[in-house]
Every structure is written in structure tokens, then in C-alpha cells.
Amino acid sequence: MSHNGLPSPSAAASAAATADTTSAQAEPVVDAQDVTRHYVLGKDTIVEALRGVSLTVPPGAFVSIVGPSGSGKSTLLNLLGALDRPTSGALRFSGRDVADLSDAELASLRNTDIGFVFQQFHLLGRTPARDNVALPLVYRGESRRERRRRADEALDLVGLAHRRDHRPAELSGGEQQRVAIARALVSQPRLLLADEPTGNLDSQTGSDIMGLLQDLNAQAGVALVVITHDPEVAALAPVELPIRDGVLDQERATAGSLVPPPAVTAPPPPAEPDDSVASQRPPSQAEAAEEPPTR
């Protein structure tokens, strides 16, 4: 995958090993500051699905967001996936605020920067694996030949090159999820967003899939955000963020959450040290990263 512009595997791996919060950081993949999302259901009914969430995902990070249903997980996923806009607060992807982007620009952002992995796989049923994987490239106007070449590469990466002509119905659940992962990778995104990636799989297959995602995160350097209700899956991430009632639960966050692995190989941006921290703090309350802020 070194041709694709992502950090080389060795560099990303070493970056993960040596957390250095003081060094110059790459632009965060996604940066949410005090983001809320309210749904107006009726004249007088407003559901506050997210009530002020701050979260920074640096390049190459692996973060899990864990919470029960109704906690605001899906709403947060929508925002982190640029599928939705916050009601208030700032949401930036690689420094670009979604408030400044048109719907078409958001679509383009999803196409180039974000790869989705869903619980239900969401593969097109009548379409062979290879064309499923190539689907994001269709919306970039890539030639069919180029799409197939890159889809084959992505399938190779998830170990399914030999199944490329099979339709989803001819593949096992684990294989389908691998195809979906290949599809998420084919556009060489900065962020891989996995929504309950193991939810429809047996435990062994689920742990294989998590292993694959972790390898991709470690070797290809793509940032990985896993949203799950499963504590075992969440525990795989060095940064584990519980969510409850629309807020990230600071108290129960794992210690590692404040020191996410930076990606030192990215070009040095003019970023402030504050941005290097995946945190629940509003920017104005910048503190030493080692001390978990309390509310």
C-alpha cells in the first residue's frame, strides 16, 4: 500500500510504539469540539442524542467508542463519518470544518478520506466482490480498468484475491466483511470507521476481522475508529472511550486515551500541541495531557 500515500507500515508501527505528545503533529484526521446533535421529532419533542462531545483522532490512531444502544454511538458515527452535520460545535476533517462544506463536498470527503465498515456489511447483492470493492472509485470517475486494478489490490490486502468474482451470497459472513473492509480501503482513506464490525459474526470470525483491522491500522497507518457495544472488542484499542447518554464518559476512559499514538511520518503541519491529544476537553481548557480532566 506504500504507493497510496499513506505512511509506510514500519514508520506507522514505530510511531505507535513511541508516543511523543510534544513533537509536531499531523493534522488530526477528525477533530470534534463540543459537538452536539439534536433531533427534532415533533413540535415539542427534541432528542439530544449528543450533548457536547469533544474528540480528536490523530493519523494512525486506534480508538474504540463503546456504549449501550441509545447512548449516542450511532449519532457519533454519523458525525465522524461525515454523514451528518452537528447541531452545534465544530467538526473538522483534516482541518476542514464541515460547516464550510457543501453536501457535494461532504460526499467527496467521504469518498476520499473515510472508509466505512458496517455491521451488516452493506454489500450490493448482485455484484461480484471485485465490483463491490471498486464501488467508491466509481464516484471518482476512475476508468473501469483502474478500478479493477485497485480493487484487486485491496482484495489481496484482505486475503480474498481468489474470491474476487464471487457474489456476496457465495461468501461466508467473515469473507463478506473482508470484502467490505477491502472496499473501505480501496479509496486509501485517512480514517477507517467500523460500526459494530463483528456484530454479525461468530466470535472466532469476529476476532479474525478485528485482527485484520488492527493489522491494517498498524501496518498501513490508517486511523481506526471502532464503534461497538462489546467491551471485549473495545478493549482491543489502546484508546477506549465509553459513551453514555450522549456524552463521552471521561471517568471511565482508559488511561491510554489521553496519549494516542501520533503519526510522526506525516508532513509536519503548523498544528498546535493541543491538537495532538485525543481528549474530551474543550480547546479552551487545554491542560497537561497526563492529567485526566474532571467535570
Add this chain to the structure above:
Amino acid sequence: MRAGESLRVAGGAILANRLRAGLTALGVVIGVMSVVLLISVGTGARAEITEQLEALGSNLVFAVPGGFEGGPTEGGGPTRSPFTAQAIDDLSNDLAGQAEVTGTLSSGEQARGPAGQVGISAFGTTGSYASVTDTDVTRGTFFSDTDSALGRRVAVLGPSAAEELFGQRDPLGQQITVAGVGFEVVGLVEEAGTTFGVDTDLQVLVPLRAAQELFGIQRVDTVLVRAPSPDALPGVVDEVEASLAQTIDEDRFSVLTQDDILGVVGDVLGTLTLVLVAIAGISLLVAGIGVSNIMLVSVSERTREIGLRKALGARTRDITSQFLIEALLLCGLGGLLGLGLGIAFAEAAAATTPLPAEVTWWAIALAFGTSLGVGIVFGVLPARRAGRLDPAVALRHE
């Protein structure tokens, strides 16, 4: 997204629901087929009438009973012809050296010959009929004006009449009876063909006076005048009007050229065709509503797919154009099938029934263009609905 890719996706979606797509497109198929068929028949009818009128000869002027363009004449009933044999003689004298004149009178009668009895069109006319209408006498002679003036009972047969009455026998010099009255066959005329399934060759031409006696009337249905050239037509029309007006009230007859008749027949056929095509057009409209309906169902069914495509980077217009192209493809395929069936039926009708039909390129273009228009107009609503779907909501649609 490239148009070719959209077309491929649309084709796949249609193939995935063949029966549903087929039933939906059936409305378009029937609509387009009807439009092509009806326009073809209308065009064919006009062409046939033109041909028949021209077959009568060129540079003809007709004097017919009643007002031609002024609506119904007083009394409202069928117009009684004001023309008499005398009027034709007078007109012939007035136009002597300028134009040839004849008159006709016809009635359906039973004729009997050695080979059997048959219903024929008994046609009373003068000796100049053959030259006025450019009719070739293939055997024997046409009767003369003298024969006509004297009311001699001689007859000239069309090819079909000759065959029905005489079979393989030679009719010349033989006797036939028309409405029980005996006539001697003196000549045979060339084949004229059929008009709308009526065999114009199944006619028996007899002298005008004899026909009047036979039918028990004094009038003549139509006066026919042949001008020597197209340039002479207007002058001849004026002469005929002036001459006839000496003895007949001007309101009781009209003088027309072939072009006048073609114009009116064309107008009538055109209006009739338009009405029929409009009715066929309504079926296309109904088909369009069906397309819209099924596309909405399709959008609803594929909500998650739309959500996925948007999540993967499809813009609103990518999705909108994809569904619009699907509607267009559905209607286009229906249109093509309708064209095929319409042309096939028109050709079959022309070949096996008296109904004339002529398939024209503009009928094909109109029908196919309309089907594509239906696709666009009725595809817009579902396509916009698809394009506007919120990706976050669509992805979780059950």
C-alpha cells in the same frame, strides 16, 4: 459518476426485476405501438386517397352538389343533385375547344352474366369519360356520346366485373343484365385497383341516359371536367362556375379541383388521426404514472443501497441521475419494443387487410421521443426523492 456506469447500474436494476420492469414498460409499449400504428394508418389513408384521386386523371375539375366548405346546406339532409344531362351538354358546348366534360351517376345494382350473379357498381357516364379520366380501354371500345344520347344499352366492364360475370369466357358482344335490364358488352377497361377494400374494378359502365332510365332519375351526381394543363385550371374553374350558374342556383353546387378535395380530405383525416393519436397519447401518460409509481417503489426498496452509495461518496446528483437514467432506460426499452410492434402491426395490416398503413420516420421519431419524454417527466420525482435521501437515515433503513 460516468454516464456509461449509470447505464450499466440501471440495466442491472431492471434485469434484477425483469417481470416488474416488463409489466411497467408494457404501458409504454402499448402507447408507443398505438401511436405508430394510428399515425401509419392515417398517413396510409391519406396517401391512398391521394393516389386514387390522381388515378382519376390529372387537371380535373369537379362540380359537386351542395356547398363544399360552407357547412350543411339548407334542410340539413342529403343534398339532392341539381345537375342534369342537359346541363352537361350545355357545359360541354360552352367549354368546347377548352376542356372535355363528362358526368357520372352511380348506384349499387345486381348484375347477371353467364358465369353468375354479382353485386356491382353501375356507373352511368358519357362517352368522354374515358378520355377525361384517362381510363384505358383494354379491349373493344368505349361507348360514344351518341350511344349515351340515344340511351343505347351497351356496357363497358371493369376487370373484376368481367371475371365475375363471364369467368374465362370472352365477354365482348355478350349480353348481361343490370337490375334485370339487358346490356351488350362492348368494351373492357384497365385495372384501377381497390380503395379501402372496395373493388373499383367491380364496375359496369353504361351510357348516362341508360343509367338514368335504369335508376328512374333525371339527375347526374358529379360533373367532371378535364383542363388541358395545370395552368388552365383556374380559368376552367371559373368557366364551369359561370356556365353552370346560368341554369343552376350558385348555392346548390360547388366547383373544386383535385387539390381542393385533397386539402379537405387531408384536413379531415389529419384531425381524425390527431384525435386517435391523442387517445393513444393518454395511454402513454398512464404508462408514465405507472413508471413513476414503480420507480418510487424501487427507490424505497433500495433505500439502504442509496445510503451506502452516498456513504461511499455518491453525490445527490449521482443518485438522481442514476434513477433518472433507470426510468429513461425503462421507457426507452418499452418504446423500442412498442416501435417494433407498431411497425410490425402496421405492415401486417397493410399486407392482410384493406386498411392502408404507411410507416413514416416522423411517426417513429414522435412515438419514441414521447416515450423518452415520459421517462424523464415521470422519472424526475422518484429520482429526486432518491437523491435527497439522508445517507445516515438511509443506511439504517429496514
